[in-house]
Amino acid sequence: ELKVEQNPLFLSMQEGKNYTIYCNYSTTSDRLYWYRQDPGKSLESLFVLLSNGAVKQEGRLMASLDTKARLSTLHITAAVHDLSATYFCAFPRSGGSNYKLTFGKGTLLTVNP
Amino acid sequence: DTAVSQTPKYLVTQMGNDKSIKCEQNLGHDTMYWYKQDSKKFLKIMFSYNNKELIINETVPNRFSPKSPDKAHLNLHINSLELGDSAVYFCASSQEGTDYGYTFGSGTRLTVV
Numbered sequence: 001e002l003k004v005e006q007n008p009l010f011l012s013m014q015e016g017k018n019y020t021i022y023c024n025y026s027t028t029s030d031r032l033y034w035y036r037q038d039p040g041k042s043l044e045s046l047f048v049l050l051s052n053g054a055v056k057q058e059g060r061l062m063a064s065l066d067t068k069a070r071l072s073t074l075h076i077t078a079a080v081h082d083l084s085a086t087y088f089c090a091f092p093r094s095g096g097s098n099y100k101l102t103f104g105k106g107t108l109l110t111v112n113p
Numbered sequence: 114d115t116a117v118s119q120t121p122k123y124l125v126t127q128m129g130n131d132k133s134i135k136c137e138q139n140l141g142h143d144t145m146y147w148y149k150q151d152s153k154k155f156l157k158i159m160f161s162y163n164n165k166e167l168i169i170n171e172t173v174p175n176r177f178s179p180k181s182p183d184k185a186h187l188n189l190h191i192n193s194l195e196l197g198d199s200a201v202y203f204c205a206s207s208q209e210g211t212d213y214g215y216t217f218g219s220g221t222r223l224t225v226v
Contacts, residue, residue: 048212090214
């Protein structure tokens with residue numbers, strides 16, 4: 001059965017601290033997506049990782065992909081309150097295609113002053 | 114100009130009623146999707162259409178019927194609504210052969226009372 005496991009599911013951290021969210025998936029995939037969802041809002045695309053070893057950074061967020069380990073990480077550096085949201089990883093069931101994204105359960109990040 | 118627009122944004126209805134949710138995208142994408150997000154924020158694919166053709170039909174009660182009159186529109190009709198249908202329904206679109214993942218609509222919060 002196809003599985004996507006994110007951990008932690010809940011993360012409460014102080015401003016200025018660093019932390020990493022992990023996304024493990026159970027089948028072969030050459031790409032992985034990260035999305036952000038603010039409360040009551042839609043999902044916004046953050047990163048598209050397209051190959052083994054891919055690393056992308058945007059502001060205080062950095063995402064990486066290790067297809068051999070079937071692991072992606074989303075690293076938060078010096079967290080600020082504006083980063084509070086739910087973060088989802090997702091990957092396609094069909095390799096090379098973005099059909100049918102399977103999502104992790106999401107990590108609810110709360111950044112406290 | 115909204116890329117993927119859904120209507121209505123909120124829908125409150127009684128058990129047993131029939132309701133529809135509409136989705137339109139102006140991105141020129143060839144694939145559209147319906148996802149259901151439950152109260153725990155878990156996202157699950159329901160349907161996918163590529164150029165008006167149904168390509169993904171997950172295990173969804175047949176009370177749910179998607180319709181795609183053209184590749185820019187994907188509507189969702191739900192018959193005999195049940196309490197368990199309460200959720201947020203997201204429409205999304207993508208372009209096959211590209212690496213950009215999905216663009217999501219703003220969601221429709223359906224509450225069945």
